[in-house]
Amino acid sequence: MKNLKALIKPALLLMALAMLTGCSEKIAVLNPQGPVARSQYHLIIWSLIMMSLVLAVVLIIFVYVLARYGRKNSDGFDPNDTGNRRLEIIWMVIPVIICVLLAVPTVKTLFSLNQPPKATAAQAQTAGESLTIDVTSVQWKWLFRYPGQKIETVNYVVIPAGTPVKFRLHAYDAMNAFWVPELGGQQYTMTDMPMQLWLQADKPGNYDGRSSNYSGKGFAHMTFKVMSRSSTDFDRWVNDVKDNKPALTHEKYMELLKPNTVKAQAFSSYPAIVAKDLNKAQMEALMNGESVDTDSMHGMDMDHESGEGGSQDD
Amino acid sequence: MIESIKSFMGWFFVTGDPMIYGADASIALASIGIVAVLTYFKKWKWLWEEWLTTVDHKKIGIMYIIAALLMLFRGGVDALMMRAQLTLPNLHFLDAEHYNQVFTTHGTIMIIFVAMPFIFGLMNIAVPLQIGARDVAFPFLNALSFWLFFFGAMLFNLSFVIGGSPDAGWSSYAPYAGAEMNPGVGQNYYLIGVQISGIGSLATGINFLVTILKMRAPGMTLFKMPLFTWSILITSVIVVFAFPAFTVALALMSIDRLFGAHFFTIAAGGSPMLWANLFWFWGHPEVYIVLLPVFGIFSEVIATFAHKTLFGYAVMVWSMVAISVLSFITWLHHFFTMGNTAPVNAFFSISTMLIAIPTGVKIFNWLFTLNKGRIQFTTPMLWALAFIPNFTIGGITGVMLAMAPADYQYHNSYFLVAHFHSTLIAGTVFGIFCGLHYWWPKMFGYLLDETKGKWAFWIFMISFNICFMPMYFLGLMGMTRRMYTYPAGLGWTPINVVMTIGAVGMGVGFIIMAYNIVWSAIHGKKDKTGDPWDGRTLEWATSSPAAEYNFAHIPEVSTRDAFEAMKEAERKGEADSKKPYAPIHMPSNTGIPVIMSAFMFVAGFGCVFEWYWMAIPGAIGVIACMIARSFVYDDHHFIPVEDIERTEAATGRLS
Ligand code: HEM
Numbered sequence A: 001m002k003n004l005k006a007l008i009k010p011a012l013l014l015m016a017l018a019m020l021t022g023c024s025e026k027i028a029v030l031n032p033q034g035p036v037a038r039s040q041y042h043l044i045i046w047s048l049i050m051m052s053l054v055l056a057v058v059l060i061i062f063v064y065v066l067a068r069y070g071r072k073n074s075d076g077f078d079p080n081d082t083g084n085r086r087l088e089i090i091w092m093v094i095p096v097i098i099c100v101l102l103a104v105p106t107v108k109t110l111f112s113l114n115q116p117p118k119a120t121a122a123q124a125q126t127a128g129e130s131l132t133i134d135v136t137s138v139q140w141k142w143l144f145r146y147p148g149q150k151i152e153t154v155n156y157v158v159i160p161a162g163t164p165v166k167f168r169l170h171a172y173d174a175m176n177a178f179w180v181p182e183l184g185g186q187q188y189t190m191t192d193m194p195m196q197l198w199l200q201a202d203k204p205g206n207y208d209g210r211s212s213n214y215s216g217k218g219f220a221h222m223t224f225k226v227m228s229r230s231s232t233d234f235d236r237w238v239n240d241v242k243d244n245k246p247a248l249t250h251e252k253y254m255e256l257l258k259p260n261t262v263k264a265q266a267f268s269s270y271p272a273i274v275a276k277d278l279n280k281a282q283m284e285a286l287m288n289g290e291s292v293d294t295d296s297m298h299g300m301d302m303d304h305e306s307g308e309g310g311s312q313d314d
Numbered sequence B: 001m002i003e004s005i006k007s008f009m010g011w012f013f014v015t016g017d018p019m020i021y022g023a024d025a026s027i028a029l030a031s032i033g034i035v036a037v038l039t040y041f042k043k044w045k046w047l048w049e050e051w052l053t054t055v056d057h058k059k060i061g062i063m064y065i066i067a068a069l070l071m072l073f074r075g076g077v078d079a080l081m082m083r084a085q086l087t088l089p090n091l092h093f094l095d096a097e098h099y100n101q102v103f104t105t106h107g108t109i110m111i112i113f114v115a116m117p118f119i120f121g122l123m124n125i126a127v128p129l130q131i132g133a134r135d136v137a138f139p140f141l142n143a144l145s146f147w148l149f150f151f152g153a154m155l156f157n158l159s160f161v162i163g164g165s166p167d168a169g170w171s172s173y174a175p176y177a178g179a180e181m182n183p184g185v186g187q188n189y190y191l192i193g194v195q196i197s198g199i200g201s202l203a204t205g206i207n208f209l210v211t212i213l214k215m216r217a218p219g220m221t222l223f224k225m226p227l228f229t230w231s232i233l234i235t236s237v238i239v240v241f242a243f244p245a246f247t248v249a250l251a252l253m254s255i256d257r258l259f260g261a262h263f264f265t266i267a268a269g270g271s272p273m274l275w276a277n278l279f280w281f282w283g284h285p286e287v288y289i290v291l292l293p294v295f296g297i298f299s300e301v302i303a304t305f306a307h308k309t310l311f312g313y314a315v316m317v318w319s320m321v322a323i324s325v326l327s328f329i330t331w332l333h334h335f336f337t338m339g340n341t342a343p344v345n346a347f348f349s350i351s352t353m354l355i356a357i358p359t360g361v362k363i364f365n366w367l368f369t370l371n372k373g374r375i376q377f378t379t380p381m382l383w384a385l386a387f388i389p390n391f392t393i394g395g396i397t398g399v400m401l402a403m404a405p406a407d408y409q410y411h412n413s414y415f416l417v418a419h420f421h422s423t424l425i426a427g428t429v430f431g432i433f434c435g436l437h438y439w440w441p442k443m444f445g446y447l448l449d450e451t452k453g454k455w456a457f458w459i460f461m462i463s464f465n466i467c468f469m470p471m472y473f474l475g476l477m478g479m480t481r482r483m484y485t486y487p488a489g490l491g492w493t494p495i496n497v498v499m500t501i502g503a504v505g506m507g508v509g510f511i512i513m514a515y516n517i518v519w520s521a522i523h524g525k526k527d528k529t530g531d532p533w534d535g536r537t538l539e540w541a542t543s544s545p546a547a548e549y550n551f552a553h554i555p556e557v558s559t560r561d562a563f564e565a566m567k568e569a570e571r572k573g574e575a576d577s578k579k580p581y582a583p584i585h586m587p588s589n590t591g592i593p594v595i596m597s598a599f600m601f602v603a604g605f606g607c608v609f610e611w612y613w614m615a616i617p618g619a620i621g622v623i624a625c626m627i628a629r630s631f632v633y634d635d636h637h638f639i640p641v642e643d644i645e646r647t648e649a650a651t652g653r654l655s
């Protein structure tokens, strides 16, 4: 029985390795398509190597001990073997070293993710050096506002490849999380605290995004596409939206704020109220004719550029 | 009139789903069946006198374990329903609302109504025996803790058929869990049910803290205590410090929902993030509350069946102390992605990684306890051995999750789900199964069958790996937790199929274990010696099952592994001569805990539905019970010497 057990673990590891190498395009996180995801990928692989070493040591000792002392009449039984200072110090020190080896790149990556990635492509005329997009999660859809271009999309977002994109994240109602695994890790969207996430795609391509934080009935359908395009294609797309898509009217906007799922859509302009990033409570107050105290959010606002050291000041 | 009754019934009872009607019918049938059997065999009096009013820690422990096993069944059925729904893309076995309720009840039940009460059950049975005590420090409080847990769990489970289940996840994040986005009574059930049982948990923590500090047998200094008792001592400290945060959080959210306050709402300056902080300030220590005790169980079982003293006892103790301290400064790793500054995330990344050090030390100490041992592969030992590699996988993926930038990719994905099941199942569940087989003879006086136990073990353990190893990859592929369905074409289907097969296998393993319990109750080998495993600690020094008073003479302890030392002395012929018995002072049974908790249930049910005409009398009932208890002066009795002699003679211990 114990032989069987000894076999299971290596077999699982082999299977894991086969899956890692065999179908890694399907494994989004292990198939990074931008600098942010890549820096996280490096960290993941590094930790995987260190942790496999730990697992290997544990398994080797485990199998050895069971094979050696699990037999019916094994010699070497020693009931007085109750401690060994030297060994205990060794297995205290080695984990400390491993933790240091993991902590240093962790902290480095953590700070570097606050900075925009380096642009790798000629900039799009309509975007400039970096593009800012305001993202709002509404039960159960994603609204993308391009403040520089004055256009709005729903459930899909087009970005210029090779250009850093700053996503500013808000929630209208429930908390969600904005996640595009091939481009980088997630951030929550919240009603009382805007947050930001830098992402960048290396090449033109389409990437799946979804909400990763549960927000109710339609949550599983709360997906969006990220379309990375060359600079010229991006410019063309912006102009096309401006020329050919309908404007987002106030009524239509209020319609979008209702909890439901909708198709992908684009708008050539949006009304001023959209840019206020009101949450549900503030919007309802406004509709009831009460004055909305948007300043009360100011203390938590991390939008002003001084806060580069962290994603928020307080 | 008829119409309004109809509409009330339609709102009060959950309707419209065949599964719910099935549940209604089976609950009704089971209740009628139980009442009929009890009446037919005239067992009502027996039930009341032997069980409902008992303050005996061993019986309370057994009741905890029975309730936890039933809840494990319910939580397991929830798990299988989820796996059935996710086997293939776009299935409609459960709809979104139903799935959301099922994962919420699954998570809540597994943590609050399975893992914790099972551990409380085992510690009730073993700790007083291990320290050579006759009961816990506060027997009345102990019974009250159990009944509060029991009625809290009943209230929570009632949501399935009356009013509707909660659906905001076991973490119940604001603002989604608030009244605006989550109307109805489901979330109230979560808040009140968990609150009631949480009060019981807090009391248990205090009770065992005092019991272990004050009631040890003469000679048993702290560093001579068995490791399981140590683990419970440390766990009790964590309970005492962590639970108040949860109590407060639940109370504040209840006030939000029932009385329209704004602690966690979007409107009026509420702070949803405050909930996350309060919840996880309890929630992270909570995972150690269900982990440290099983570390203790494994330490006992591995030492017993390697026939060696535990390797590095002092380091084992200090590493648990270190874990308990660190467990209070890592809570933020549950929301690295909630906009914390880089220095904050860096601090919590590192504090989380640090926990891996004492945990790793423990793993190596277990391995070296086995080294140079005489390993005996009994069923409890198999669970303990399987724990080592399987839990190590959970541990190393935990370190990976601790690295904040990498966690941005793992968070909320199936990678996370796989990680916490690797620790909760390979740790807590393996541990409680291990402890169940190990202490079963002490509880009931007979052993569980080894062959069937081993079958259950292998099937469960292998299926666990089939279910949860592939899950890591599913997370890296981008599947998030709490999705009720997924589209085809993402490459997720094969893994989901494999996982469902594994989940069914775990169900089969559990059924074999249940069958083993029934079979062994009839055919199981009797344990006449009280020491079926050649144990090392004091619980094996008394008969199986232990007499009401545990020990006729309180044992005197001079070393660790006290019972092993006694046996050694006996082998050398140094056993001390027979001492005369003295009458034993024991606490008397009382019906107040169960009645008071039933009133609590009534008050809780009233609060869930905001029926204050019901809640207020319930609360008055609770207070009346407290007052009644304050006037009970005659709360103990003495067991006369003749009774002790008769009991000891019956187990062949009258030397
Ligand atoms: C047969 C064994 C089990 C299976 C197949 C299973 C399956 C699952 C699945 C599929 C989920 C994810 C649901 C989702 O995100 O959509 C889940 C969540 C969860 N499970 Fe289990 N589980 C099992 C046993 C356990 C045990 C023993 C525990 C705890 C002691 C546990 C604790 C949890 C928790 C806390 C969650 C999170 C619930 C939430 O998201 O609110 N599970 N389980």
Ligand SMILES: [Cu+2]
Pocket (backbone or CB within 6 Å): B283, B284, B287, B330, B331, B333, B334
């Ligand atoms: Cu934690």
